[in-house]
Amino acid sequence: MGEKRERGVDEKRSEHVGVRARGGSLAPGSVVGDGRYRLLAQFGIDERAGAHLWRARDGQLRRDVALTLLVGDPADAESARMARRTLERAAHAAKFTHEGVARVLDVLSLGNGITSSEGLLGVVVTEWTKGTDLIDLVAEHPVAPLTAARMVQKLAGAVERAHHAGLVLGLDHPQRLRLTTDGTLRLAFPGPLPDATLRDDVKAIGAVLYLLLTGRWALPGGPAAIPAAPHAPNGRLVPPRALVPSVPAELSSLAVRTIEDGGHGGIRTSAAILQALELAAEAEERTQLINASGVKPDDDGTIWTTKKPVKDKARRRKLALGVTVLVVAAVAILAWLGMLAISFFQDSPTAGPPINVAQPTSTAAPPPTSSEVPPPTSGSPSGQAQLGAPVKPASASVYNPDGDGDNTSRAKNLIDGDPGTTWRTDQYRQQFPTIKQGVGIIVNFDNPINLGKVTIDGGSAGTVVELRAADSKEPPLSSTRVLGTATLNGPTTDITLPQPQQGEYFVLWISQLTNSSGKYQSQMGELTFLPAQ
Template structure:
């Protein structure tokens, strides 16, 4: 008899006794359709009919064995948090109508530990939304922006919403995301809500879920061999770099570029959405940027014969005028260099005798790569790196095929970053070039040629070709200005891999992009 009772409780704990047409909550709520299961909390998400008020409601059923003390404790904590959220009012969160617990609306024979009753949200299931294709990036940003506003408001009130499961969310008829099944996990934190916003953005952009405990109906987001989350842009090239980086930085823990608060992600979403709107307006106007950021019209020139004749006549007049000016300048030059007898006696310039040498100089020679200022190490001949690759911990890298131009010995061949609409670190923490040598060198100075002005770079030491940014160490810093910039180390540093890390891009009329021509590494003598 006891074995049979235990078996029945086990079935109920897995939700086996829950089916459309069943009633819960002392017979008040009739189950209509199930919309998902959050396995982490044993939470079954249902649409139901309130028999007393004759309206549809959303039920979060906490299924479990009342005899399990730990499960009962976790359920009580979830119910307490849901009860506190009943005072919260925002269009991005379904209003909590009632909270039922054991002995208060729930009997032990129902196989339930508690029920959270909320108003029903009409709309579309999030899994159905991304089933066929990802959402357009701008639309995804705006959808998540509304959800982030709700999180920000809740966090100011000291509430954790618990939206880190896609089946708890629904898309409303007006195109906004809404937490339809509230009921945060007992140990959920404010940080979990923030990570959930990034995961929802990742899901809309790629159709993949990037947090643990997601539903089986949604593929898990892939990770690189180093354990880092693969950016959405790598899966869907149409995703803008700003949104791709934003999703990764919000989800992943650690690092100086991570987004850890709801206010920060809300501001970043606003900037990313505005930038994407400007891009769409430019595309709609029929213009497109060239590879260097210059915008050219896509309209074909009009074939107007009269206009072409006027243009040809104007060019001819300009050519004739230019020839006349050049001839006049030539005559002036000839008369200037001809001897003039009335100009006075010629001036004799004394020539040094073969035996007389120049007087000894009392000034110190200027600093040079082999003759540095006092107090700095003597440097030797440049050491040629064996490799150069783009280092971008927040994405795939910028112009990766041109990284080798920085170590080819020709400053005229350059590498440049992608063009961004926002400055670092809003979009990403930065981007750089990781340079490797066949053997460790004792580096004393780095010379950068052909750098964009006002670009800020750091020289960092690294322990491998693919390090974590947090494991690298800053050796020196400089703002590029002029055709050549040096980063001279206070003390030579031994190493085989070095990172030239850009922390600030050159700003040109609101477009952010930098380039470099050649990296020269000078060891200590």
């Protein structure tokens, strides 16, 4: 039933978009790639690259795949050159893995999987993404602002990781994206344009946010099925809030600042938009929480979830007086108990003469000479080293020897002196080390310090961490040395070293994430490094 409905939607979409293969050779039921892939349904066309987007059936492996068919004339040298560039970029992305990007399975080119008689310049084969395309998603009404922000936030995470790997994803066309069954956006038809840049990916994130909020596409070359975003007489893009008043001002401004190139305050990197999206989403979540609870913030911004306290001066004076009386009484009782203890252990004149205890003569050891007296230990009476004032690291960055880091743009929050600004890992579906060994934060100091203790503020309860010493900023995990371990629990967690460790580089390594309903993710607020004196 679901397959029949999807097929009907596909046929309706094809008629609505008006996609038609050049020469009419591509149609449902025809085969490409030396007869291996049978075309099932067309999901769109990116006219800028002559890229036709199809769902197909792999006859050898008996599974559905997504095909990006580069249609063109092999005799056209320029078209063939551009197609080769797209195929090269797709091939480079074959090793890139992220839940926000469909995995590239194969890349076919002329003479290598396809023939000139097929009317194709190349084919990018990727795994099929179940779900809904964006045309269907926004056909009836825009997406709720908070939902849109969270959806785009995960897509921006994929862009951020790809850019760190030096890859351009090419998601600046809405029909290349699909909404998965678990509610996340995914690049389902990879194959970036030959001249696409990192900046184009960033602008595409803003355009996707604009589309979800308004149902309009704000970049050139969009499909006919989606209305184009309007522009003001001065040429500036009309903000989403002007079209849909319920869109929060922060999200509306974010979409425009990401898409437009000119002006101050523009967002030009994936890391910047990822951070801005998270802040905007958190602000919208707080707004929804306030609206749902029916309470209003106080003048100073405080939100009272119970009855707001009455500002009664007389009541406060009475309360202060009562507390003072209690404190004085407690001090008096403690003083009385102290006098009793002193009198109990103190010699009394009526207790009789003192008792002399004879010392053994044959087994007593002679008192130690000055050379035998052990030197005083540094640190507290218990033997622990005395600690000095905190030393701030010169930098903090995500340490991930298995690949790219998690939320790299927020690593600096751990050393900014504010426990309220946090860094968090990506969300994983399996616990470490199933997916990878772990992930961490590496800090370095301008000069080596004699580290005695590290304090972790605002850590997720249940997270297991290791403090490791390193010799460089990007060392292999095997070359680092474990100095101490801890399980985060409570507002703060300390890792006190048995012996101070001299070093310039230290790693806080997460070996086990916090488990919340089968989703694994951890966060921390602030790292404080205390040297031993």
